[in-house]
Amino acid sequence: MAAGEAVNPGRPETAADVAEPWGQDDLRRRVGAAIAAGRLPQSLLLHGPEGVGKRPLALWIARALQCGAQQSGEPPRNGEGGPCGTCRSCRMAARLEHPDIHLHFPMPRPKGTTSRAKLREAIEAQRHERLALLRDDLHARLDPDAVTGLYVAAVENIRGQASRRPSMARKAVFVVEDADRMVPQSASPEAANAFLKLLEEPPDFAWIVLTSSRPEALLPTIRSRSVPLRVAPVATDSVAAYLTDQLGAPPDRALAVARRADGAVYRARRLMRTTESEDSDTSETAADQLLAAALDGSPAARYRTASRYSARGARGNLGPALEDLRVRLRDLLCVAVDAASQAHDADRVQRLTRGGAVTDRAVLHALGSVERALEGVGRNMNPQATIALLLQEMGAAFAGRRPGTHH
Ligand SMILES: [Zn+2]
Known part of the structure; x- marks a missing residue:
């Protein structure tokens, strides 16, 4: 000041x-x-x-x-x-x-x-x-x-x-x-x-x-x-209030961002600052691509998607993409247990699944795989290998098989 x-x-x-x-x-x-x-x-x-x-x-x-x-x-x-x-x-x-x-x-x-x-x-x-x-x-x-x-x-x-x-x-x-x-x-x-x-x-x-x-x-x-x-997640209304009161965000936009942030108020703060930049679009699009590739079930789709990520070094947008993927999967879980009204954007995940049924059990397996991938992001795993493994595990879960590579 x-x-x-x-x-x-x-x-x-x-x-x-x-x-x-x-x-x-x-x-x-x-x-x-x-x-x-x-x-x-x-x-x-x-x-x-x-x-x-x-x-x-x-x-x-x-x-x-x-x-x-x-x-x-x-x-x-x-x-x-x-x-x-x-x-x-x-x-x-x-x-x-x-x-x-x-x-x-x-x-x-x-x-x-x-x-x-x-x-x-x-x-x-x-x-x-x-x-x-x-x-x-x-x-x-x-x-x-x-x-x-x-x-x-x-x-x-x-x-x-x-x-x-x-x-x-x-x-x-x-x-x-x-x-x-x-x-x-x-x-x-x-x-x-x-x-x-x-x-x-x-x-x-x-x-x-x-x-x-x-x-x-x-x-x-x-x-x-x-x-x-x-430290528990914060209610969506309270996250939105933070964005309007502390950052001066318009109420509509604050609510939309708050919903994406899943109760993590400072994640919402970051999203708020990037929603108008390419970063945010890129991470949401990347999350959609990852989910689509896992649902597709074909090794070719998985390979194509994984090859978009660098085999070494730059992790770029991987972390935000995985966090957005987690939000999509939670939405998918809501849809799977007939609670679509609780989802942030149920239409979007239903478009991705093309209306096909996905079991809650499969989604829970997939969420576990995303958590492991997020752990890999800050460690020595290279982004391409992280994504390849993630898609393989998610693909197996959605195909009704137990992911075999982890316990
Ligand atoms: Zn004091």
């Missing part, structure tokens, strides 16, 4: 307001009460769909833990135990500048570096570059097209930070996003063990908030050491 520009109180625009998690009032009340009572477990796992708001919620918890009003023992605002939003700690945290709130996330492996110490430095430098991006847009998706992980060097950095006492506050909060992307560390069992020990018995000043969109992919040793909190 330019200096001197008037603030419109009806239209929150500051970084702090944009950072407020949307539509998670129940969860915030529960967590806030636990913080106010000094009973919040020190190792938490926030899990829920991609784009539902795990990052804003994790940072809200961090602000609440660090808030000066909480620390001073003043009665919590509204009796809720959330961050006051105005103290020095809250203001620094809202700018992602609080020295005792450490935000970590998967990143590409730094290239051309071999020594352990250099790798740790390179990872830390990358992290600061991305924190700068998040200061501009907290909801930015980092490295969407790259192979990323929470590598040993990153885990060592977290451990190093957690071994020092907080520098400004009495607590330190570690937010570790997409903890399912922590690379199994057979090469460095001591780093892995030290992280597990940190989760199991954090120092009395430390809180660790893990997030994951795929908790089933978490290392069991991590899952068993953290207390799970589900």
Whole structure:
């Protein structure tokens, strides 16, 4: 905002307001009460769909833990135990500048570096570059097209930070996003063990908030050491309200985008920004092509479709296409169980199936395959192989056979 520009109180625009998690009032009340009572477990796992708001919620918890009003023992605002939003700690945290709130996330492996110490430095430098991006847009998706992980060097950095006492506050909060992307560390069992020990018995000043969109992919040793909190999808009306209130979207368009987002409010935010660009059309068209190829049943159709994707490198629109495919399959599921009125766009999937019957069992198998493909996107699987396998599994499911390649 330019200096001197008037603030419109009806239209929150500051970084702090944009950072407020949307539509998670129940969860915030529960967590806030636990913080106010000094009973919040020190190792938490926030899990829920991609784009539902795990990052804003994790940072809200961090602000609440660090808030000066909480620390001073003043009665919590509204009796809720959330961050006051105005103290020095809250203001620094809202700018992602609080020295005792450490935000970590998967990143590409730094290239051309071999020594352990250099790798740790390179990872830390990358992290600061991305924190700068998040200061501009907290909801930015980092490295969407790259192979990323929470590598040993990153885990060592977290451990190093957690071994020092907080520098400004009495607590330190570690937010570790997409903890399912922590690379199994057979090469460095001591780093892995030290992280597990940190989760199991954090120092009395430390809180660790893990997030994951795929908790089933978490290392069991991590899952068993953290207390799970589900971040549930937001009602479509509330997603639409976010788009109109926060982004100024026209109500009709907000509702259409909200329906596509499946309760993931920040996915809706991204869709809103791309619906007029080619990206969105491309991902919806790609989703239709994938579904059509799987329904077609012929290996030739599957091959033709898979060959549109690169055999190496660029993942381009694959992630968004798979997310749109998931929406189509959910619609197909609604149609299969005679609940077409619940679908976002029942006509569209009925055109794709040409009115043919698809069983709910087949659709559930196909949805499982899409989840596995989405996991493959950020890992080492190449896009073409990911799509070929996906179409083979979906094709088998729709043909009434059990997909054979996975258990
Ligand atoms: Zn505060």
